[in-house]
Amino acid sequence: MRAIQIPRLDGPDAAELVEIDEPRPGDPHPENDVLIDVHAAGVAFPDALQTRGLYQHKPELPYIPGAEIAGIVRSAPPGAHVAAGDRVAALTMLSGAMAEVVALPADRVFKLPDAVSFEAGAGLLFNDLTVHCALRTRGRLVAGESVLVHGAAGGIGTSTLRLASAWGAARTIAVVSTEDKADVARAAGATDVVLADGFKDAVKELTGGRGVDIVVDPVGGDRFTDSLRSLAPGGRLLVIGFTGGEIPTVKVNRLLLNNVDAVGVGWGAWAATHPGYLAEQWAELEPMLASGAVSAPEPVVYPLERAGEAIASLEDRSAKGKVVVTVR
Ligand SMILES: NC(=O)c1ccc[n+]([C@@H]2O[C@H](COP(=O)([O-])OP(=O)(O)OC[C@H]3O[C@@H](n4cnc5c(N)ncnc54)[C@H](OP(=O)(O)O)[C@@H]3O)[C@@H](O)[C@H]2O)c1
Numbered sequence: 001m002r003a004i005q006i007p008r009l010d011g012p013d014a015a016e017l018v019e020i021d022e023p024r025p026g027d028p029h030p031e032n033d034v035l036i037d038v039h040a041a042g043v044a045f046p047d048a049l050q051t052r053g054l055y056q057h058k059p060e061l062p063y064i065p066g067a068e069i070a071g072i073v074r075s076a077p078p079g080a081h082v083a084a085g086d087r088v089a090a091l092t093m094l095s096g097a098m099a100e101v102v103a104l105p106a107d108r109v110f111k112l113p114d115a116v117s118f119e120a121g122a123g124l125l126f127n128d129l130t131v132h133c134a135l136r137t138r139g140r141l142v143a144g145e146s147v148l149v150h151g152a153a154g155g156i157g158t159s160t161l162r163l164a165s166a167w168g169a170a171r172t173i174a175v176v177s178t179e180d181k182a183d184v185a186r187a188a189g190a191t192d193v194v195l196a197d198g199f200k201d202a203v204k205e206l207t208g209g210r211g212v213d214i215v216v217d218p219v220g221g222d223r224f225t226d227s228l229r230s231l232a233p234g235g236r237l238l239v240i241g242f243t244g245g246e247i248p249t250v251k252v253n254r255l256l257l258n259n260v261d262a263v264g265v266g267w268g269a270w271a272a273t274h275p276g277y278l279a280e281q282w283a284e285l286e287p288m289l290a291s292g293a294v295s296a297p298e299p300v301v302y303p304l305e306r307a308g309e310a311i312a313s314l315e316d317r318s319a320k321g322k323v324v325v326t327v328r
Contacts, residue, residue: 003099004307007062009053015308023103032103035074040122041097042068043323048315059095066097070121080106087112089121110282113290120296123322127159133267134238143168145213153181155322156218161188166294184320200226224248231260299324
């Protein structure tokens with residue numbers, strides 16, 4: 001089969017298209033008994049970090065990048081919730097996606113609604129389930145609240161903008177670095193867009209000095225303190241990631257003085273410690289996608305042989321919206 005491999009930790013340019021053997025059901029673990037013909041694979045920020053050995057999960061070299069796919073089940077064991085011929089999205093978590101065939105455990109495979117294309121389906125699970133964990137499980141979003149999201153034109157950002165209003169947010173404020181990215185955030189559903197430079201004052205003005213109820217923060221870095229200052233009383237800052245590079249520190253007197261929370265969101269770790277969580281999340285999300293209540297992602301699509309470029313677009317910050325590679 002055709003696959004992308006990362007043979008050395010030189011960054012996304014190291015990605016090469018190779019011919020390797022297809023996996024069989026049960027490779028490399030017996031529970032990987034659902035075989036899927038992959039049509040598209042999602043690209044996420046950890047894929048870029050992994051190519052330099054900078055992510056906490058470090059697959060053995062050479063490895064196949066990518067955490068999520070969409071495709072068609074080729075075979076599944078009797079009694080599984082999916083069967084040969086089903087259109088599915090699935091999590092390879094956190095490598096293995098960019099290949100024509102994957103073998104996965106059934107609990108990481110989800111039936112894709114007919115209305116969702118393979119490209120959109122491949123760009124769905126990683127971000128939408130993280131954002132579900134952030135807003136619903138950890139952030140306790142209540143109807144009528146306001147949500148600010150950093151990196152709003154990125155994968156986590158556009159996912160937050162697509163989902164927050166469906167879960168009751170009355171207002172979504174997108175923070176972006178350029179006017180181009182402002183257009184992406186608006187298309188994803190932002191009610192307001194502000195530039196990263198000076199976002200705190202812009203948010204104060206937009207909210208009449210009150211601030212927002214929730215900040216979704218996949219960026220971290222030097223925005224963190226201003227994000228805390230942008231929270232209304234009772235507000236929650238959801239710590240999702242650090243694309244800005246630096247892991248910020250928090251003076252906890254700020255939490256006390258303003259009655260705000262800094263809340264960690266580690267979706268993978270939450271799923272690993274809460275059996276059945278992924279299925280519960282999908283049971284909530286799938287009908288919303290099937291009915292059109294929530295729009296599917298509209299990813300930027302690269303062919304498989306340009307996977308290195310696709311991954312690099314997240315590293316060099318040029319990506320707009322979710323990025324996906326087509327595999328067949
Ligand atoms: N906690 C969890 O469970 C979980 C799950 C999934 C992902 N994540 C994390 O969430 C973060 C976002 O992932 P993603 O896939 O949404 O990434 P993405 O699509 O690349 O979006 C990230 C955004 O970060 C902003 N950014 C600010 N400084 C940047 C820099 N120096 N380099 C690159 N981007 C920068 C960019 O927006 P502007 O240019 O507009 O500032 C960019 O659009 C990553 O850190 C990832 O590891 C966490």
